[in-house]
Amino acid sequence: MPSRVDPALCAKCKGARRLCGRPACPIAMRIVESARAAALLGKRELQAATPPSVLVGEYGYPVVRLGPVAAPVSGEEAARYEDYRGWWGRLSLEDIIALRASTAYSRFELRVTEARGGGSRLLEATREAALSVKPVDAEFRFEKPPAPRLTFDGVVTPVGLGGLLRDMRVVENPVVPRRVDQIVGDADAKARDAVAELYRAGADNYYITRLLSLGMLGERARRLVPTRWAITAVDKMLGDLLLERVRGAPEYPALEVRYAEYLGNRYLIVLAPGPWAFEMIEVWLPRSVWVRSAEPYVSVNYELWDGRARNPEADGGYYAMRLPVLEHLSRVRRQATVVAVREVTPSYYAPVGVWQVRESVRHALSSPPVALPRDASELLRELAGRLETSVERILAESRILKRLVRPGAKLDAFL
């Protein structure tokens, strides 16, 4: 390896932004080489199903590459190639990489504004498949047989192969909920309202993200939205929607700690009585995937009552943690001051997407509390017992946790 890369840079970039200036991320490359398998390799024509899954790239924006992701099987079985809720707690990192290494990103190129017209055959076929809530069988014809392209980034789930799509034909009737057709057909509703409508109609964030990224929601000026951006946009919009309800609810009754662990990531959620406030503390332990130094890398962001993240660089991880927290609060009809700590250990050596963050926090919050601390010192003991990072280090970076454990006087005392 030539010159050293600043570890803080890697933790910020997570393989996606090429902040180090190299043509390919050296960390991601190492992972690619250790994972190669492909049932779809070497074939120019495929009969395959998509789970459904789609990808819209950001490179070259406003001219982007996009297309469906095909699994090497047909029928219902394809569902497990993109089944985040089903994967959680069952599949190991190796299982997920192996599964995704055999999928093929069947891409074509479009200008993002071409989401408007009906001109692209390939886009229409992709949309038809994406609307389905069940796997869809299709025939794919490539310019050249799909080749390995496994890359990793912190937000988007990896795909093993890639090939330039020449033709695609959906050979099965997609299963589309009736309400969805109406929403997608409504070119007078704003994207935000369409997202809210879909969510109320029972669609989950993954489904909504697919439609948003393919430019199927919103007013007339629809565009294709790179998957990375769409994931975070949907997390944020749904979170904002739930926050409206949560802010009017009574406060959480008592201090609670919830916990989950998956794929070498630890999630510790502190729910405290108080007005809505949310803090994310993300700790990348030494020698974890994007950190090469001997010091942990800590990144913090938070919001107060107004629901606006204070660090404008809020990334996908922030909103992916915030959404399940707001889902929980909205379900129990309470508001709370919430601190969510994510600790990334070295055993999370290949990032497989931000779904892992969202689903882990969902699990932490649907499981019973692991502790009901009676005061600040009990809470600190609980943190110290479950995290590798020292509590002092975390407190030094934190805003809201610090306020919970060392509260300043309230004005009430002087009124």
Add this chain to the structure above:
Amino acid sequence: MPLKFEFPDARDWRYLIESLQTVIEEANFIADAEGLRLRALDPSRIAMVDLYMPREVFELYEIDEERVRIGVNFDDLNKILKRAKAKDKILFQVEGGRLRVTLAGKAERTFSLPLIDVVGEELPLPKVTFDVTAKMVSDTLRDALKDAEMISDTARFVGEEKELKIVAKSDKGELEARFSLESGSLLEYEVKQPSTSSYSLEYLEDIVSKAYRISDLVTLEFSTNKPLSLTFDIAGGGVLRYFLAPRME
């Protein structure tokens, strides 16, 4: 029409609303024969804002009832105020559960938004006697707080006999900003008793970075481990005042 008031510069209102927003998202203005008031605590009850605009600051002020409550969401109101051009006049009218806002410049534009029900409690002002009082240029205070925020999330205010210090410390470093009458950085300074108290910069920096546009001067008052008071005078006799609870270290 129960209430109607006009103000010469719409942009001053935008600054004012943004300053209130640093503490609370929605609140009630209370109008009576004397003028307009607003007093609110932030949701975590650490900061209070107290606004008083006597009828004299308005170009026109008409009220038909003894007391009119105007509950608004500041975000919604601000969206309208952002549309104001330089030198637009602004007219507020309350009628039939709606607030009508007219921006009058070259053209006259009237927006209307529903009044909302804000659960407001009658709040007294904090009962504090202040040992340190300092008057300074508000921009100077803003700069010092910005400096301090790079270092820590808490600032310690130290009122000594001849000098006021703002100190921030953390493992990132240390900042000490010093002000005195002698150096010209304070315009007035009175110390009944030397005092030290710490306050959250999260609130303080937010408040001052908005409210400094309301007034060039700020009066700062505190006592050891007691709330901090910041007073911004509004041209024509209005007052925008904040109280901030101390942080015990």
